[in-house]
Amino acid sequence: MDITQLLFPNELQTPQYWEEKYPKRDLEETQSVTRFAPSPTGSIHIGNLFSALIAERIAHSSDGIFYLRIEDTDKKREVEGGAEYIIKALENFSVKFDEGYAHGGEYGSYKQSERVEIYHSFAKYLLEKGLAYPCFCTAEELDELRSQQEKQGELFYGYFGKWTKCRNLSEKEIEDNIKTGKPWVLRLRSDKIGIPNEWKDGIKGKIKLTPNEQDIVLLKTDGIPTYHFAHAVDDHLMRTTHVVRGEEWLSSLPIHIQLFKALEFTPPQYCHIPTIMKSENGNKRKLSKRKDPEASLKFYEIEGYPYGAVIEYLLTIINSAFEPWRKKNPTAHYNEFPFNPKNIGNAGALFDVIKLNDVSKDYISKLSAEDVTNYVLKWAEEYNLDYYNVLTKDIEYTEKVFEIAYKSARPRKDFATFSETKDVYSYFYEDIPLQISDITKKYAEIYNHTDTKEIWYEKIKELAEQFGYASDNKAFKANPEQYKGNIGNFVAILRTAITGRENSPDLYDIMQILGEKKVIERLKDERKT
Numbered sequence: 100m101d102i103t104q105l106l107f108p109n110e111l112q113t114p115q116y117w118e119e120k121y122p123k124r125d126l127e128e129t130q131s132v133t134r135f136a137p138s139p140t141g142s143i144h145i146g147n148l149f150s151a152l153i154a155e156r157i158a159h160s161s162d163g164i165f166y167l168r169i170e171d172t173d174k175k176r177e178v179e180g181g182a183e184y185i186i187k188a189l190e191n192f193s194v195k196f197d198e199g200y201a202h203g204g205e206y207g208s209y210k211q212s213e214r215v216e217i218y219h220s221f222a223k224y225l226l227e228k229g230l231a232y233p234c235f236c237t238a239e240e241l242d243e244l245r246s247q248q249e250k251q252g253e254l255f256y257g258y259f260g261k262w263t264k265c266r267n268l269s270e271k272e273i274e275d276n277i278k279t280g281k282p283w284v285l286r287l288r289s290d291k292i293g294i295p296n297e298w299k300d301g302i303k304g305k306i307k308l309t310p311n312e313q314d315i316v317l318l319k320t321d322g323i324p325t326y327h328f329a330h331a332v333d334d335h336l337m338r339t340t341h342v343v344r345g346e347e348w349l350s351s352l353p354i355h356i357q358l359f360k361a362l363e364f365t366p367p368q369y370c371h372i373p374t375i376m377k378s379e380n381g382n383k384r385k386l387s388k389r390k391d392p393e394a395s396l397k398f399y400e401i402e403g404y405p406y407g408a409v410i411e412y413l414l415t416i417i418n419s420a421f422e423p424w425r426k427k428n429p430t431a432h433y434n435e436f437p438f439n440p441k442n443i444g445n446a447g448a449l450f451d452v453i454k455l456n457d458v459s460k461d462y463i464s465k466l467s468a469e470d471v472t473n474y475v476l477k478w479a480e481e482y483n484l485d486y487y488n489v490l491t492k493d494i495e496y497t498e499k500v501f502e503i504a505y506k507s508a509r510p511r512k513d514f515a516t517f518s519e520t521k522d523v524y525s526y527f528y529e530d531i532p533l534q535i536s537d538i539t540k541k542y543a544e545i546y547n548h549t550d551t552k553e554i555w556y557e558k559i560k561e562l563a564e565q566f567g568y569a570s571d572n573k574a575f576k577a578n579p580e581q582y583k584g585n586i587g588n589f590v591a592i593l594r595t596a597i598t599g600r601e602n603s604p605d606l607y608d609i610m611q612i613l614g615e616k617k618v619i620e621r622l623k624d625e626r627k628t
Contacts, residue, residue, distance in 0.1 A: 102270055103226050105277045106233060106285070111220045121206050121336040124164065131163035132340045134199070135189070136170050136330070141178030143188050144394050145386065145413075145450070146345065146375055151194050152413055153372055154343040156438040158197075163340070167199030168333060169210045172323050182210075188396050192406045206337045211329050218324040221332050221362060222285055222317055230291055230361050231317060233283040234258070234265040235276045258286065259312040266314065285318040292361045294353055301341060301370035302443050311353040327351065331358040339367045341440075346371040370440055375416075376447035386450055393452060403478040403517030404455075407433070408462035412455045416448040430465070456515035464510040468502040475501065478517040486521050489528050499612045500527045503604045511604055527612065531599035535624050538566055538589075539596045543622035548615035552607045563589040597621050 124132060133154040137147060158165035169182045178184075186201055198204025208214055225231035236244070236258075244264070248256045266288065268276075276283070289311055300306050317328040324332075334342060349371050359366040376383045377391060388394045399409050411433055414421040424436050463471060476497075479487035490497045501520075504511040514523045525531075545558055560570035568582055568589040569575035575585040594606050597618060603609060610618050 107223045114224050124338045131158050131161045133158040134166050136168040139181030140176050141181035143185050160438040164197045167196045169200045171212045230288050234286045235281045235283050257313045282320040284316045286314040292357050294356045301368045308353050335364040341368045343370045373448045375450050408459035412458040418442050459515040460512035464512045468505040472501040475517045526598045534596045539622040
């Protein structure tokens with residue numbers, strides 16, 4: 100009996116059928132097709148966003164296509180709703196897909212578990228060409244094989260060369276195994292497929308390749324393809340031009356090139372991006388999902404980072420040219436940055452939370468007061484309900500609070516996250532420790548809430564002189580020894596008493612928002628106990 104028919108008894112479409120069903124895209128050569136292809140495990144981290152952003156920028160900077168493919172062949176790790184969670188997380192960060200899972204498109208299904216017939220068609224094709232064979236080795240036999248390799252001092256372990264027990268089984272042996280119901284996997288006959296000695300990576304340039312000798316598994320015992328095989332078939336049929344992935348996949352590159360060659364496909368341009376690193380005790384290490392909270396995208400949601408600020412920061416570590424471009428184009432959308440994957444560095448990308456905070460502060464300062472207020476309310480409603488209730492008790496008052504940073508031509512940069520606003524503006528909502536002095540008591544006597552800013556400041560200057568402070572900075576600079584301090588030092592005493600802070604937005608504006616009663620309470624001890 101024909102072995103191919105025994106292994107694939109159901110009628111399958113030919114590879115040519117799938118080639119015609121998924122033809123070459125109607126795009127120019129300069130237009131790229133990239134993808135983001137996560138597993139639906141329910142978790143998504145900053146490295147995923149890093150990769151997805153680069154892939155999206157490569158596609159959209161060339162007016163190409165960026166699509167989403169769900170690689171759900173590992174059913175043991177799959178989490179219910181995992182794919183939907185990934186989509187939602189990326190949507191939050193404005194990573195937009197043109198087609199794919201949950202988005203539609205002519206090259207679907209975009210979920211690997213729904214494409215099994217396609218993989219079987221190409222697996223059967225490799226079998227017919229003599230480039231694949233069934234393997235009946237049990238898990239125990241593979242463990243024993245590894246043990247023997249260890250004893251004999253093999254440089255690496257696996258299913259290759261003389262250790263390929265099932266590679267040369269006769270048709271009779273194969274037929275008997277199948278008829279007796281022995282489970283089998285389909286393996287690639289690697290020694291029949293050569294690969295080049297070097298490869299040109301889209302980011303790293305020319306790299307040396309070590310030929311693959313392993314007879315890798317193409318189909319598992321349940322008929323589901325391995326990642327290696329499925330991705331090769333999918334990237335070809337979906338007409339992917341660039342595959343963006345972490346440099347940890349470099350060791351698999353020979354296998355993937357080998358698969359494309361065996362299937363007679365043209366390989367995509369592989370772009371291996373640097374690993375995101377973290378500085379620790381003077382050394383660099385890989386950002387860890389277990390050790391580092393900032394590795395999870397959930398961290399940025401909980402802390403209340405603007406999603407756009409995180410993207411801007413990632414662009415600074417993806418491409419060193421982004422920061423100079425941003426300085427020259429302070430109001431431009433980051434999508435206008437002329438992105439080029441050739442400018443991505445080879446070294447590990449160093450993740451720095453301090454730098455992220457600086458980028459985020461700058462990003463927030465360019466938002467409108469109305470947007471900041473809305474973002475803070477939305478964040479607080481989801482992550483700090485007590486704070487939300489405080490903010491919404493008098494929404495008009497809250498709007499004035501968040502407008503205060505935007506009174507000047509250069510908006511303040513007091514916070515990097517929306518969660519920080521609770522502390523930054525706490526003096527508007529909470530009692531502060533009283534810092535009463537003769538100065539504050541005297542000022543309380545002359546304070547008039549209806550004074551204009553000009554009148555208010557003149558009163559401040561007069562009072563400063565009464566207490567031995569210079570009301571004129573020129574006079575202070577000329578003879579500093581004659582004064583207790585300058586006008587700034589005097590205002591600082593009032594600022595600390597009214598806000599509890601050494602630094603704050605304009606004091607006059609703060610007092611107008613707080614209202615006369617609160618201001619007087621903080622200037623002299625009239626607080627009810």
